[in-house]
Amino acid sequence: MIPVAFLAVSAMHAQNPDPAQVQQIAERAYIYAYPLVLLQATMAAIPPNHLVHVSAFPDASFRLIVRPNADTLYTNAWIDVSREPMLLHVPDSAGRYYLLQFMDAWTETFADPGKRTTGTSEAWFAITGPGWHGELPPHVTRLDAPTNQVWLLGRTQTNGPSDYDNVHAFQRGMRLVPLSQYPGQDEKSGTVSEVRRPPAGPTPPERVKAMEPIEFFAAFANAMKKSPPHAEDAPMVRDLTRIGIVPGQDFDASKLSPEELVEVKAGVQAAMNHLEVFVSTGAAHKTGWNSFQGELGRYGTNYNARAITARVAIGANPPEDAVYISDSTDAGGQPLNGSMRYRMHFAASQLPPVVAFWSVTGYDKDGYFIANPINRYAIGDRDKLKFNPDGSLDLYIQAQDPGPDGHANWLPSGAGPFNLTMRLYWPKPAVLDGSWRPPAVERVP
Numbered sequence: 430m431i432p433v434a435f436l437a438v439s440a441m442h443a444q445n446p447d448p449a450q451v452q453q454i455a456e457r458a459y460i461y462a463y464p465l466v467l468l469q470a471t472m473a474a475i476p477p478n479h480l481v482h483v484s485a486f487p488d489a490s491f492r493l494i495v496r497p498n499a500d501t502l503y504t505n506a507w508i509d510v511s512r513e514p515m516l517l518h519v520p521d522s523a524g525r526y527y528l529l530q531f532m533d534a535w536t537e538t539f540a541d542p543g544k545r546t547t548g549t550s551e552a553w554f555a556i557t558g559p560g561w562h563g564e565l566p567p568h569v570t571r572l573d574a575p576t577n578q579v580w581l582l583g584r585t586q587t588n589g590p591s592d593y594d595n596v597h598a599f600q601r602g603m604r605l606v607p608l609s610q611y612p613g614q615d616e617k618s619g620t621v622s623e624v625r626r627p628p629a630g631p632t633p634p635e636r637v638k639a640m641e642p643i644e645f646f647a648a649f650a651n652a653m654k655k656s657p658p659h660a661e662d663a664p665m666v667r668d669l670t671r672i673g674i675v676p677g678q679d680f681d682a683s684k685l686s687p688e689e690l691v692e693v694k695a696g697v698q699a700a701m702n703h704l705e706v707f708v709s710t711g712a713a714h715k716t717g718w719n720s721f722q723g724e725l726g727r728y729g730t731n732y733n734a735r736a737i738t739a740r741v742a743i744g745a746n747p748p749e750d751a752v753y754i755s756d757s758t759d760a761g762g763q764p765l766n767g768s769m770r771y772r773m774h775f776a777a778s779q780l781p782p783v784v785a786f787w788s789v790t791g792y793d794k795d796g797y798f799i800a801n802p803i804n805r806y807a808i809g810d811r812d813k814l815k816f817n818p819d820g821s822l823d824l825y826i827q828a829q830d831p832g833p834d835g836h837a838n839w840l841p842s843g844a845g846p847f848n849l850t851m852r853l854y855w856p857k858p859a860v861l862d863g864s865w866r867p868p869a870v871e872r873v874p
Contacts, residue, residue, distance in 0.1 A: 446671050448692045454668045455642070455696025456703075461665055461732045462649040463637070463704065464536040464739040468580060469652050470633040471743065472507040478515055478607070481505040482600040485593060488804065492632045495708075495796035496742040499807040500788050500852060501528075502596050504583030506605060510558035511577040511655070513608045516569060517556065520602030522549040526586040526785045526854065527599070528750055530726075531556065533576040534656035536739055538726040538747050540572040545750060545784075545855050555608065556581075566611055576656040582744045586786065586854075588811045634740060638705075642697040643682045643690075650680035661730055704740045708796060718851070718867045720754040741796055742850075752856045757848040760869035765849070767842040770827040771870045777820030782865055785854035786810050789824060794846045801841035803830075808840045809852075826870065 446454060471494065475481055483503045491497060508515050519529070519542075528543035542554055553569040558577045565571055583603075587596050606613035631639065640648065653676045658666050666676060672693060673684050685693065726747030728735035738745050745753055757765055765771070773789070781787040788809030791799050798806040808814075808824060815837045816822050825831045826840045826849070851867050859865035 448688060451672060451689050451692035452696040452699070454672050455693040456700045457665070457696075457732070458649075458669055458672065458674060459642075459645070459697050459700035460703070460736045461662075461669075462646070463700075463736040464743075465534055465652050465656060466640075466645060466648050467633060467637050467739050467743065468534060468536055469648070470636050472580065475505060475507045477507050477509040478605060479506065480603055480605050482597075482603075484597060485590065486587070486806070487798065489798040489800035489806070492797060494743055495632075495634060495740070496790075496792055496850060497798065498584075498788070498852060499790060499798070500587065500786065500809065500811075500854070501584035502587045502593075502600070504529075504581070504585070504600060504603065506581040506583075508556055508574075508579040508581060508605070509577060510556055510561070510574055510579060514555045514557040514561060514563070514565070516566075516606050516608055516611050516613075517554045517581070518602070518604045518606075518612070519552050519554070520599060521551045522585075522599055524549050525595075525599065528584045528746070529554070530582045530584070530744065530746060530750070531572055531574065532580045532582065532744065533574055534578040534580070534652070535576070535659070536580070536735060536743065537575065537659075537728060539575055541726075541747065541750055542570070542572075543750075553612075563608075565608070575659060578656055580744070638701060642694050643680075645697065646674055646682075646693075647680045650674055650676075650678065653677065665730075665732070704736060707737050707741050708794070717758060717760070717869055718754045718756045720752060725753065726750070748856070748861060750855065752853045752860050754851045754853070754867055755848060756851075756867075756870055758870075760871050763872075765826075765842070765847050765870065767828040767844040767847055770825070770829075770831075770873050771842070772873050773824040773826065773868050773870055775822040775824075775868055777822075779865070779868070780822065781810070781851070781853055781867070782857040782859045783810075783853050783855055784857060787851065787853045789826075789840060790850050790852065791826065791840055791842055791847050792850065793843060794848075799841060799843035799847060801843065803841065805839070805841055808838070812837070814838055 486499045487497050526544045528541060530538055531540040532538050555565050555569045555571050556579055557571055557573050559575060585596050585599055604613050657676050674680055724731055724734040725738060725745045742753060759765060759771060786809060788807045790807040793799050814822060824838050824840060825835045826842050828842050828844050830836055831839050853860050
């Protein structure tokens with residue numbers, strides 16, 4: 430964390446920026462602040478220190494987070510460790526793939542226990558806050574959180590609706606208890622909730638987007654009281670102080686001149702426009718498949734990648750756990766649209782190289798599932814795919830059912846603009862080093 434004394438000195442000695450500098454600082458400040466503000470808005474409806482298990486895949490009406498998956502059932506928790514550590518019990522998954530992604534309040538992943546890293550046997554994990562000193566029970570793995578607010582986003586492999594009961598049994602074996610109440614009681618173990626319906630009104634990204642600049646920065650300053658910047662953010666913090674944003678203090682816009690307020694608004698608008706470019710395209714700006722590979726989950730001072738990921742895929746995994754590759758164009762560079770028909774052809778030797786599993790998901794222009802008559806939002810290697818005689822595989826991406834020969838391999842696209850995300854869970858080196866790429870999305874007659 431950044432020392433309070435340093436912040437005070439920086440605030441006193443910061444030079445007054447000229448109008449152009451105010452705009453530039455405000456633009457960068459918005460990008461820097463966006464994940465913290467968005468996560469606060471997203472988690473507002475979740476009670477702290479309570480596991481929320483999802484019982485079924487979301488449908489096309491789900492609007493709580495953008496770009497959800499249809500591969501795993503989520504377990505969510507908004508954990509507060511300001512008073513004492515919280516301990517999480519995980520039952521033996523009997524070899525089933527699962528991942529527990531722990532993120533701080535800025536969406537930085539600081540721990541990811543699960544099958545890849547810690548195995549699938551029964552385990553206890555302790556989430557400890559910054560500067561906590563104390564003793565933990567034996568055989569408890571300590572996870573040090575950089576902030577007192579922590580987001581747990583758990584994912585458990587789910588092989589379609591027929592697998593729900595098995596996953597529910599695993600979810601019910603989890604429990605989250607304060608250190609003072611360890612080990613907790615079995616009857617207090619996590620319960621499996623129904624799929625959460627989207628709250629009435631705007632989605633969290635829409636609510637944040639609708640904030641006036643002063644309102645946004647006031648929310649940002651308030652959030653920093655509980656979740657201060659990271660130590661490596663010191664240069665950014667120095668710039669924040671030049672427009673009156675000081676960690677640990679309220680944001681007082683009255684200290685800015687009318688001219689400075691105009692520049693702040695212009696900077697925020699430029700930052701918002703920058704983020705919104707990615708909403709309909711995912712990560713893609715170039716023809717074909719593109720990714721943030723190497724810049725997901727753990728961002729350091731790459732604030733741009735962190736903000737873009739929060740806007741289009743909040744809670745994305747680090748690449749060693751899962752690689753996300755997005756596409757919004759066909760092989761010819763034209764935007765994907767449900768008025769056309771498309772095919773992905775995987776040669777037998779070029780099937781996705783993963784240890785766990787893979788999928789391709791379709792999203793509408795806003796990053797949500799596409800309503801379709803068979804409620805199929807993703808397709809992958811756990812489906813009963815029909816392979817060609819030579820071992821190759823064709824996926825059909827279009828609005829209409831391709832018929833008996835292609836139905837098993839059909840991913841409905843809807844009628845309008847759409848984009849795709851391929852998820853590769855526990856990818857092999859060929860994915861991580863970029864030597865394997867998905868096939869192009871080809872337009873077919």
